[in-house]
Amino acid sequence: MIGALLRIYSYLYHTALALLLLGISLVAIASRSHSLQLGMLPWKGRELTYWLLGISLAGLLSILLALMRKVRFLFLLYSIAIFVMMLRGYFLGGYAFSGKDEFRFAVLLTLGALLAIFGAWSRFRASSRKDGRSRRR
Numbered sequence: 001m002i003g004a005l006l007r008i009y010s011y012l013y014h015t016a017l018a019l020l021l022l023g024i025s026l027v028a029i030a031s032r033s034h035s036l037q038l039g040m041l042p043w044k045g046r047e048l049t050y051w052l053l054g055i056s057l058a059g060l061l062s063i064l065l066a067l068m069r070k071v072r073f074l075f076l077l078y079s080i081a082i083f084v085m086m087l088r089g090y091f092l093g094g095y096a097f098s099g100k101d102e103f104r105f106a107v108l109l110t111l112g113a114l115l116a117i118f119g120a121w122s123r124f125r126a127s128s129r130k131d132g133r134s135r136r137r
Helices: 002-030 045-067 072-092 100-136
Strands: none
Touching: 002 045, 002 072, 002 100, 045 072, 072 100
16 A cells, blocks of 8 residues: 555656656747756756756656556666756755755755655566566466
């Protein structure tokens, strides 16, 4: 039961994040304004716009494939990559928070990404357990 709730949370978390990143990148592309700056990410301008587009599409694809029960480990890898990017960008890099509210938001966002890893992992683990049982029979 907990595994199922974690999986649902993981899918919802990463879908919302991917759609947000997709929206940001598409607005930047449509407005021809490539002056995006997200201090927690290593890219700037046009490069950032297209990285956000690629990351969001990769996320949506990995979610779709996981829901279709194909290439589930891709969603786990995506979840880990997002968490690592948040951890590095917010806490291990030179990012400066504008106040305690922004810091609190970054902590919650990063902890949410960590929790989403467990949801993606439980789905991957559940499928390998089923595969192992069917091979033993």
